Amino acid sequence: xxxxxxxxxxxxxxxxxxxxxxxxxxxxxxxxxxxxxxxxxxxxxxxxxxxxxxxxxxxxxxxxxxxxxxxxxxxxxxxxxxxxxxxxxxxxxxxxxxxxxxxxxxxxxxxxxxxxxxxxxxxxxxxxxxxxxxxxxxxxxxxxxxxxxxxxxxxxx
Numbered sequence: 001x002x003x004x005x006x007x008x009x010x011x012x013x014x015x016x017x018x019x020x021x022x023x024x025x026x027x028x029x030x031x032x033x034x035x036x037x038x039x040x041x042x043x044x045x046x047x048x049x050x051x052x053x054x055x056x057x058x059x060x061x062x063x064x065x066x067x068x069x070x071x072x073x074x075x076x077x078x079x080x081x082x083x084x085x086x087x088x089x090x091x092x093x094x095x096x097x098x099x100x101x102x103x104x105x106x107x108x109x110x111x112x113x114x115x116x117x118x119x120x121x122x123x124x125x126x127x128x129x130x131x132x133x134x135x136x137x138x139x140x141x142x143x144x145x146x147x148x149x150x151x152x153x154x155x156x157x
Contacts, residue, residue: 007031008061009101015040021058029108030061031101037065048073052080062114064104064121066097072122074104075155076114082151083118086126095134100125103139119148 007029014020015036024030024040032055034046041054046067052075055063062076071085103124107117123145124138131137139145 005029007101007105009098010036012036012039024059024061027059027061029064029105030055030059031064031066031097031104033066033068033097034070062108064101066100066125068093068096072100072118074114074118078155079114080153080155081114081118082153083122083148084151086122086146086148088126088130090129092132093129096125096129098134099128099138115150115152118150119145122146122148 005028006026008023008027009031010020010024012035016039020040032040034051037051037055038044038046040058041051043050043054051065052063052073056075056077060077062074064072064074066072067085069085072083074081074083100121104117104121106124107120108114110120111117120139126146127137127139127143128135129137
């Protein structure tokens with residue numbers, strides 16, 4: 001009604017709720033990890049191409065799938081973005097996915113650019129895992145970001 005953009009980062013419990021597909025169909029950004037993406041699509045184990053195509057049939061949202069030490073991917077119904085994992089010493093991975101998701105949403109609000117938002121997301125997640133605690137290492141305003149080469153390819157459903 002008010003055209004407010006929404007982002008959703010559901011847990012496995014929330015993904016099992018009746019009517020979740022109606023909600024997913026209405027969000028603007030959907031953030032999942034690979035386990036959640038497999039659960040949502042009923043494609044186990046995680047098979048990237050099949051999962052992407054299934055989720056694309058459920059929503060027009062920008063979809064983010066984090067893959068832990070294997071990086072992340074995103075698609076926006078125009079392009080598929082592969083975000084490589086960054087080599088770093090992990091002190092505490094608690095909150096890494098949430099750091100990625102919040103970084104992406106903040107970057108999208110600030111820049112309205114998926115690639116720049118993904119760089120902020122990965123930079124935020126990497127900063128977080130270098131310190132003990134779920135939110136202790138989060139980036140501050142004007143802190144420098146990692147130099148990440150995102151592979152962007154044309155999306156074809």
